[in-house]
Each structure stands twice: as C-alpha cells, then as structure tokens.
Amino acid sequence: MKEYLQKYVTLRKHNFRVAVKKAKRSKMCYAFLAPYAILFTLFYILPVCSSIFFSFTYYNILESPRFIGIQNYINLILADDIFLTGVKNTFMIAVITGPLGYIMSFLFAWLINELPRWIRTIAVVVFYAPSIAGNVFVIFSILFRGDAYGQVNALLIDMGLIDAPVLWLTNPAYMLPICMVVILWMSLGMGFLSFVAGLQGVDRSQYEAGCIDGVKNRWQELWFITLPNMKPMLMFGAVMAITQSFGVCDVTMALCGYPSTDYAARTVVTHLFDYGFSRFEMGYASAIATMLFLVMILCNKAIQSLLRRVGT
Amino acid sequence: MSKKRKETKIEKQPRHVVLKRRQPNRSRVGDFFVYLFLLLMAVAMVFPLVYAIESALKPLDELFKFPPTVFAQNPTLDNFSDLFVTMGKSWVTFSRYIFNTVFITAVGTFGHLIVASMGAFVLAKYEFPGGQAFFKVVTVAMMFSGYVTSIPNYLIINSLGWIDTYWAIIIPAFALPTGLFLMKQFMEGLPTSLIEAAKIDGANEWRVFSGIVMPNVKPAWLTLIIFSVQGLWNNRAATFIYSEEKKTLVYALQQIQSGGIARTGQSAAVQVIVMAVPICIFILSESQILETMASSGLKD
DSSP states (O other), rough: OHHHHHHHHHHHHHHHOOOOOOOHEEEEEHHHHHHHHHHHHIIIIIIHHHHHTTTTEESSSOOOOOOOOTTHHIIIIIIIIIHOOOOOOOOHHHHHHHHHHHHHHHHHHHHHSSSHHHHHHHHHHHHHOOOOHHGGGGGGHHOOOOSSSSSHHHHHHTTTTOOOOTTTTTSHHHHHHHHHHHHHHHHOOOOHHHHHHHHHSHHHHHHHHHHHTTOHHHHHHHHIIIHHHHHHHHHHHHHHHHHHHOOOOOHHHHEEEEEOOOOOOOOHHHHHHHHIIOOOOOHHHHHHHHHHHHHHHHHHHHHHHHHHHOOO | OOOHHEEEEEEHHHHHHHHHOOOOOOOOOHHHHHHHHHHHHHHHHHHHHHHHHHHSOHHHHHHHHHSSSSOSSOOOOOOHHHHHHHHHHHHSSSHHHHHHHHHHHHHHHHHHHHHHHHHHHHHHHHTTTTHHHHHHHHHTTTTSOGGGGHHHHHEEEEHHTTTSSSSHHHHHHOOOOOHHHHHHHHHHOOHHHHHHHHHTOOOOHHHIIIIIIIHHHHHHHHHHHHHHHHHHOOOOOOTTTGGGGGHHHHHOOOOOOOGGGGGGGHHHHHHHHHHHHHHHHHHHHHHHHHHTTTTTOOOO
C-alpha cells in the first residue's frame, strides 16, 4: 500500500513538472489568453462564486455581510409565497416555450433548407428578425391594448365574439399566455441560425444512399440521416433555448408591468431584481440567483444526455 | 422563326434541370403543404414588425380610429421629426441618447472582437496546460444567462468605480462567452499548415495572428459583431447608469412609452429606429454568419 502511494506521488510530481515545463514554453499562449481570461474571471467566475457565498449571508450593502447559514433558502421555500408564484410562472414558461421554441427552430430550419437559395435567404431574415429586433416586442402592448383601439380587441368585437374590450395585459388570466406567444415569436434565435447552417453542411450523397437503402419518406430521412448529422448543432441550440427560457423577464416586465397585477407575471428573475435592486437584500437575492444557476446547469446537463441518444 | 425556336429551347432547359435536382423521398402534395405552412408562418412572424413600422407612419388621428387599421392611410414621417422636436426641448436631446447607444455598441463590439479572437486563436491552434479546461469552463458559462450574475456584477463594478460610466456596460461585454466559443470553433477549421508556413518564414505569434489568422476568419468577425451588437444595442443599462445624459436609446424608448397613450406614435418611431440597425447588419452579412454558424456545434 505504502509503495503504491509512493509511486502515485512520484508520478503526480513528474506530471506536474512536465506541465510546468510545457507552461513555461507556451508563455505566448497565456499572454494571448490573458485579457479574455482576466475579464472572464472577473465577470463570470467570480460573480458565480461570490453569489454562492452571499447566499449564506445577510447582506444589504451598508453593513458588512453576516453569516446566517441556510436561512435564506429556508425563507425562500417556506415563507415567500411570491417566490413560489415566480417559480411556478417561470417553470410554466420554460416548459412550454423552451421545447416548443426549440422544435420550431429546427422545423423551420429544416423546411426552408430545400427552398431555392434566394427564397431561403429571405426566409432566414424573416424568421430571425423578431429575435434580433430586440425591444420591438413592446409593439404587442399596442396590439393587445386594453381599450377598443387595440387591434385584437377591435377584431374580436368586430367578429362579435366579445361585447366589451378585454384587459389583456392586466387580467391575470391572460397575462401568461400572451407572454408565451410573444416569447415564442422571438424564439428563433441563435439556435435557429446554427440549425440552418448545419443543415446546409449535411452531405448530399447520404440522402441518395439512404434512398437506395430504403428510406421511404421525408420523416424517415429526417430521423435516420439528418438528425444524427446535426447532433452538435442540436446540442448548441438546446443550450441557447434552455438559457433563454429560464431567464425570462424582459417580456413580462415590459408587457405586464413590474410589479404586475397580483404578481401574475412574476418570474424568478424579476423576483431577483426586486430583492436585489429595489430592496437591496443582496444575500436573499443571491440565494435566488444561486438556485436559478443550479437549475439552469442541471437542466442543460440532463437535456444533453438526452440528445446524445438521438437517431440511435 | 429561328428566334422563336431559340426561346422555346431556353424555356425548356431549366425545367429539365429542376426535375433532375428534385430530391428523393419528396411527394408533391407534401411539398405544397410545407410551402403553404411556411408562407402562413412567415406572414405571422412579420406582422408585428410591419405593424410597428405602420404605427410609426400613422398620423395621430389614425392611431385612435375605430376600428383600427393595420396600414396607415396617409403615412407621414411626423412621428420621427416629433422625436427630435419634442425631445429637443427637454434637458437631454434625443440625439444624445442615440450617441450613447452608438458609442457603447461600437466600442464594446470592437473590444469584444479583439479580446475574444486573441483568446480563441491560442485555444484553437495551440496546446498548452489549462487550455482545454478553460474552454470547458467557458462552455459552461454559456449555460446560464447573465441575470444570474447581475448582483455580484453590480458589486464588482461598484468596487471598480465604474458605476455611472459607459465602462460598466462596455467592459463586461468584452468577455461574452458565446463570442469566444464561436470564434474558436471557426478557427479550428483553419489549416494548421498555414500557421506553420508563416512561422517558418520568420513571423512571430502576433504577426501570425494579425496578418494570417484574422484576415482568414472574416465570416466569424461578422458573426461576433452581430451578436455583440444585438446585445449592446438593446441594453437598457438602467441598473448601472443613473445620469440622464448617459442613458441609452432603449431607456429613452421606455420613458416615451411611460409618457402615456398620446406618445404611441413616437414610441413606435423609436422602436423602428431600434430594430432597423441590427436587422440591416444581419441582412448585409447573412451568408458569412451562416458560414460561421456551420461550425457552431457543441461536441461532447
């Protein structure tokens, strides 16, 4: 046992020395990476670590942080009803818009792939424009305006479906569905571009080979040839979709107000903003951020292991 | 007579080509429904954007007509000029908001491009201890959105003394993980022999980077630029910047909106300005961006 341990230690030492030597020889590499690495550490790694640290403290910026164990987490789950509303809303939005937006991205990319080149170019712009146009989703607040001048209300009154205008964005019953529609409208983002580009890269001869080997229709072709070829892009798209669907806050804040009626459109991120930047309870807000961080990472890992099995 | 014959010949040829290029495993009925579905979806996707543009062109009486119309009957540019006139009287002029946004976007994008490409270059083309591990951490960072780190970020920027300056928005944008990721994936496609040849000719690493690698990854530049512009152009910056004269266009948009229902036309005009820039950049660089995204796959 002792001998074994000694061998292990010498081996480790040797490896370490080799690594140091290599590192010394590649000083230039570190010099090139340094600017990015420093900024990345400062604005990504350090914040995550300090967020985990602050989540165990009571911290309000004025006083120095006071360690209170897991009290923040206990309060969040047991005493904060609004947080639970936020979790429920975020979960609903993520579960519905995440997968749906992901499938839509792939479906559209796949369908426009066979169009002639110039139509495809236009189609990509048309489908991608809503997500790149940024804050233009605010236009939905005019479309869904609560008085009779709103386009949707006017249309429904005209058709005789309703007698009086509906308060779309202040009635809790309609808020979430409308937000979901808007989020879906904007969901053809970076993942969609990745799919479009990936589909162009699939080798044509594989389709011909598949045809000879007995692939009968476009759906079989999709499952047996296209999807396995697209696996890396599917992973990338999934990462983008998950990150986006859990971080929803812009749309709900802009359309339904902040805070919204009855907190019906509160999400985890708006709750985080409320405690972090309105009440300055940084410890409590950090606990929310840490939980969100863990959920995002776990969800990503789970989806990735699921996607690895595609087409097998 | 002979002229006519020629014409028919030309007409026939493309049809032949189309038939030959038709892919296997496609039925005509299926194609028809696919195209119909795509057309309907495209109309649905474009409608809100068109509606925004039309609202910006409507004069005030048309904005409050019953029943409301989608298209403007007497389109005017009054809403746009009103932006400069009414906002011109206020303490901070509208052009100042535009300048702030343009400055933040331009500097942030330029810095991001340089810093991320330098990092991506060594990660893609050299092997050194810690390189792979660092890249793995960067891909993990893509998995959570920036909101998670917003509070510690605020504290860090505060301790650096950057609150209420442009740097609070510009510098963190340099370190965007997706930019490094896309650049690295694209640079891996460059032939290593290109770099080796340059080295044999006596070029040092900086020369290789600036003279050989960067000109060869122009498509990736445009991709980084579009994603960075998209993020910075739409940045509200409300948490970091307090002075009115340093606030951004999107913030101005929100203020105009909160000005109430009478400002509907003007807020639509700002929306058109806000969306026009990223969409135009995208249209101009679409083919290069798609070329980069082809290497965007996430391998295990």
